[in-house]
Amino acid sequence: MAADSRRRKRPDEVLDAIEPPGNAEVVVGALTATLLVEILSALSGTEVWILALLVFLPSTASALCTVRQTGFVAAWTTVIVTITTALRAPAGGHWLDRTLLVLFTLALCVTSVYACHRRIRREAEMLRLRSTAAAMQRHILHPLPLLTGDVLVNGVYEPLQEDRLVGGDIYDVVDSPFGTRVLIGDVQGKGLAAVGAAFAVIGAFREAAHREPTLTALVDALDASVVRHNSYAAHTGDDERFVTALIIGVDVDTEVQAVNCGHVPPYVVHEGAVAQPPVETGVPLGLAELAEEPTTVSWFDFPEGATLLLSTDGLTETRAADGTFYPVEERLAKQLDLSPAALPQTLYEDARAFAGEGGQHDDIAVLTVRRSPRL
Incomplete structure (x- = not known):
């Protein structure tokens, strides 16, 4: 047998x-x-x-x-x-x-x-x-939920497999000496080349998150990993890629740090309200040398009991047959009674129902981040 x-x-x-x-x-x-x-x-x-x-x-x-x-x-x-x-x-x-x-x-x-x-x-x-590519993705991406001393991360990750396309959505959580670092990102394009760029970013994140004391230094390391990957791709005839990413730093303080590299902004759900914190958006990973300003760290409140929602553009750019985009904030406001563990799957299913048969689908990664209970 x-x-x-x-x-x-x-x-x-x-x-x-x-x-x-x-x-x-x-x-x-x-x-x-x-x-x-x-x-x-x-x-x-x-x-x-x-x-x-x-x-x-x-x-x-x-x-x-x-x-x-x-x-x-x-x-x-x-x-x-x-x-x-x-x-x-x-x-x-x-x-x-x-x-x-x-x-x-x-x-x-x-x-x-x-x-x-x-x-x-x-x-x-x-x-x-x-x-094979989907299995590689699922093995290199840690299974959810993920628990550290600072946060509990739940979520859903659904790669789209149609025709010859394999997505490049990524996420990871590292419990570092400087607090918990959370990464969510999306590689430009699809296919095995996109998966290769995704692996390069995840590998760099897991190593640099333990080494770099600041988020700016961590993001610089991630950018350098994409540049090196693109240099190798150019020599082998593959297309160069950039990677949108959102990196969150959480520790015992009530405020968290965030660096947005051209990615979908986060949402904070707290006390029956949905808000989008003021996070400055920079250039995607791999394009830092084109930026006029250095990497900027944003700070916003993340109190006990709040839920931080992170996603890729597979959620925000889901479209119905008539071209209407999925209203994330509006639909999120209707799901406030759900637990952080159930919220990602509910949003995913709701987005798929919104798109219907004639709508536009894409890879989706949705994470909820909640502070770990303190004993």
């Missing part, structure tokens, strides 16, 4: 996530199309209907079905075209025309099966790549 679980899956087995049509649907579709074509062929009295209408079945199956289903449709089509051509051959008709028609159909069917096989292999490979 262990060997079976470790063996490499065949392309057809990987298609479970792609959801091809059922075998019954394929059979019914092939029979229905064949019946319609035969009726049209009999009414018209020409074999052109067979060539023009029936031979499209294998090519359609190659785009939607498994290899076995496409093979069935191809074999069915070849048999029907061969029999119909033989039975309805006009008296004295040239045998070469009928032979060429059958050979053309056979060639098209073989090509369709091969094309289906190639499509499934590409889809299976992309599925493996996306699954």
